């Protein structure tokens with residue numbers, strides 16, 4: 317079997333994620349004002365997939381809100397400046413949604429392969445409603461390079477396999493190593509060779525003084541469902557190169573604590589769904605579609621997890637994470 321993922325195939329996983337998100341928006345699982353601007357056509361997904369994507373979205377959003385709400389008084393009466401760095405951001409719309417919700421951060425930086433950032437730059441540049449969200453000062457938009465640099469938002473090309481390009485993005489976006497930073501890697505590290513994802517995790521720990529790094533990815537490659545999951549992605553040209561290196565919750569935690577993070581926690585999506593997500597909203601979405609795939613649902617959710625590492629000597633992240 318081929319062991320190198322094709323970059324084109326890995327990039328295509330982003331189209332999949334975007335289409336799934338739109339399906340969830342259309343069905344009323346999640347609210348997002350912008351995702352339809354990033355997908356050509358709407359695809360109907362099975363209730364199982366919608367529910368899974370809802371759980372993924374709700375978990376990431378919950379951690380994001382915790383980060384936004386967290387903070388220590390800085391004496392100035394002004395809100396603390398915070399940063400978000402999204403690795404392999406794809407067509408994620410969170411930045412725009414936060415502007416609408418008046419929850420913007422000081423810097424929101426997205427990186428992905430140039431092929432992806434070029435497409436995203438074009439999609440943003442051609443929509444006034446999106447450009448207008450980039451802030452009062454005129455943004456620098458370069459569709460040829462796939463770059464947007466504005467006061468609060470940057471979109472930059474980067475290949476995570478080459479840390480020099482990540483360093484360049486850090487500099488260009490004017491990220492500040494001292495500000496509290498939330499790093500997101502949603503379905504990204506799992507496509508990288510373990511040596512590469514470890515370098516990325518380590519780079520982030522060394523770069524930022526106060527940060528949390530959140531990943532969403534697969535676990536348990538060895539049972540029947542795990543084998544199926546591996547084969548599916550492998551047949552699409554993007555094997556889950558990282559899955560044998562971090563096949564369990566413990567190994568996802570250790571990847572952080574081994575590489576410069578002070579504490580780490582990983583939880584599978586089955587547990588997160590039942591123990592961490594808002595039960596009222598869960599009740600709401602469970603009534604949206606007829607659902608009878610309960611066995612498959614539990615098995616599927618047990619094969620995905622959210623893991624995070626925290627490094628913090630200031631207390632900003634004291635209450636960050638699962639309860």
Ligand code: SAM
Nearest residue numbers: 327329330333404405406428429475476502503
């Ligand atoms: N994080 C987004 C989300 O959850 O909607 C997109 C997820 S998509 C499954 C994976 C993304 O990771 C793709 O956009 C892909 O291009 C990006 N990616 C994979 N390997 C990468 C690399 N070596 N450098 C930069 N981006 C990468």
